[in-house]
Amino acid sequence: MEALTITSVPEIFISCKKEVHYSRELILPQPALVRVMSGEVRVAAADRQYNFYEGDxxxxxxNQLGRMSKLPLDGKPCIAVSIVFRRDVLHRFYTANPVESPVFQTAGLMEFGEHPLLESLFNSLTPYFKxxxxxxxxxxxxxxxEAIRVLxxxxxNVDQLLGWFExxxxxxxxxxxxxxxxxxxxxxRFGYLTGRSLTTFKRDFKKAFNNTPEKWLTKKRLELAHYLISEQKRRPSDVYFEVGFENLSHFSFAFKKQFGYNPTATPV
Structure with a gap:
């Protein structure tokens, strides 16, 4: 399954989710600014989970790798406004406004609290979304x-993120x-994120793990699923997506093949 990229959505848009919505893996080829208007947005990264609420x-x-969930909260749908920064806009801005010191890519996302300039920016978009x-x-x-100047x-420090083109x-x-x-x-995509072509990725993977990426990934995901189900008492229907399977039927088939029984019958 391909990861979701910004080529599938407009550059500045509003989304409204009245039901719990789970996205695919999310990899942004360009930076994106997201404002939560209501509800909750969760982002699961490799090392932690982020929770964002109204006003965040x-x-x-x-190239941020994560998995996004949009959830209603307090009877309100999850409404979020997103600004995806085009590369040509960023490059033009930083060519005209070079930073004083070398730019290094920041690790992880950046959170902003309430600020009058942010309020003004997003309030100015509301009439267009009507x-x-x-x-x-x-x-x-x-x-x-305008968003670049506001940030x-x-x-x-946003220059470390917005001005990084490597x-x-x-x-x-x-x-x-x-x-x-x-x-x-x-x-x-794994190869790209580790700085390798597909051929080099597969070659280096074989050296590192003595296995193919497909077999190794399936084994690791099933082992994690087994732990979550047997030790944390999670339901298979809540686990399969979290560990990297596309659908429950494929997960159940692979799980039984690996362990000899259905995930719903995992021994205590």
């Missing part, structure tokens, strides 16, 4: 630049896979 604003870096769910491209570019006025460098393959195996990504 978060800036997601490029006409449509997304802004026209030319108007979106104008609002993107820089609040926290100069591709992922080669990193420790074993460490990355051990921390991120539960995300349902194709091998080519």
């Amino acid at each position: 604003t978060v800036l997601f870096p490029r 006409l449509a769910d997304a802004l026209p491209p030319d108007l979106a570019a104008f609002k993107m630049e 820089r006025a609040i926290n100069k 591709e992922p460098g080669k990193i420790d393959l074993m460490d990355f896979m051990e921390r991120n195996f539960m995300f349902n990504l194709p091998a080519a």
Whole structure:
């Protein structure tokens, strides 16, 4: 299953989820600013889970790997406004406004508290969303630049995230896979995030784990699922997606093949 990318959505848009909604794995090829208007947004990363509520604003870096859930809260749907920064807009801005010191990519997302400038920015978008769910491209570019200036006025450290244009460098393959195996990504995407071509990724993976990515990932995901079901008493229907399977039937088939019994019959 392919991860969700911003090519499938407009650049500035509003979303409304009246029921609990679980996204696919989310990898943003460009940074995105998200404002929660109501409800709750949860983001599960490799090392922790983030919870955002009404009034929270978060800036997601490029190539952030995680899994997003949108949930209603207190009888209100989950409504969020997203600004996905186009590369050409960012490059044009930072060419005209170079930073004073070298830019390094920040690790993880950036959270913002309440601020008058953020309030003004998102309030200015409300009239447009009464006409449509997304802004026209030319108007979106104008609002993107305004958003960049607002964020820089609040926290100069956003330059470390917004002004980073390099591709992922080669990193420790074993460490990355051990921390991120539960995300349902194709091998080519795992390769990209570790700074490798698909061919090099498969070759290095074989050296590191003495196995193919497909077999190793299935085994790791099933082992985690077994632990969650048997030790934490979680239901298979709540676990399969969390550990990286696309649907319950495929998970149940793989689980029985691995352990010899259905996940619903896991011994205590």
